[in-house]
Amino acid sequence: MRLEEYRRKRDSRRTAEPQGERKAGEGNCFVVHKHQASHLHYDFRLEMDGVLKSWAVPKGAPLETGVRRLAVQTEDHPVEYIDFSGTIPEGEYGAGTVEIWDSGTYDIEKREPGEISFVLRGGRLSGGYVLVHTGDKNWILLKRKVK
Ligand code: MN
Numbered sequence: 678m679r680l681e682e683y684r685r686k687r688d689s690r691r692t693a694e695p696q697g698e699r700k701a702g703e704g705n706c707f708v709v710h711k712h713q714a715s716h717l718h719y720d721f722r723l724e725m726d727g728v729l730k731s732w733a734v735p736k737g738a739p740l741e742t743g744v745r746r747l748a749v750q751t752e753d754h755p756v757e758y759i760d761f762s763g764t765i766p767e768g769e770y771g772a773g774t775v776e777i778w779d780s781g782t783y784d785i786e787k788r789e790p791g792e793i794s795f796v797l798r799g800g801r802l803s804g805g806y807v808l809v810h811t812g813d814k815n816w817i818l819l820k821r822k823v824k
Pocket of ligand 1: 714
């Protein structure tokens, strides 16, 4: 059910992206895809509720505290998308190149409808982060100090 929008946007005969057939576990992985589509952006994805909750972050996740980055929530992606990299063909949804910019695991600290706090353990991103919902699909991604 959660992946309906994901599947509706994609033609499995044309794109090598996963279809989401694997049964998802309850992992705590994250990935950041560098996606050179019509506009370069970074897709920040957290494994949560058996899918990858996803946000498009035009400027990428902040590396320093105090920097606010817009993060626009996009459709849930299947968990196996965590390993995906490659080229989405011209004319298809998200056409362009996708590469893994960072990946790792995370610990959730707080999850409320308007706020998700977590600690990332990735190669490039590590430490405390928070996603704050500001309205509609818009969130702000911030790096925060961990006590
Ligand atoms: Mn994208």
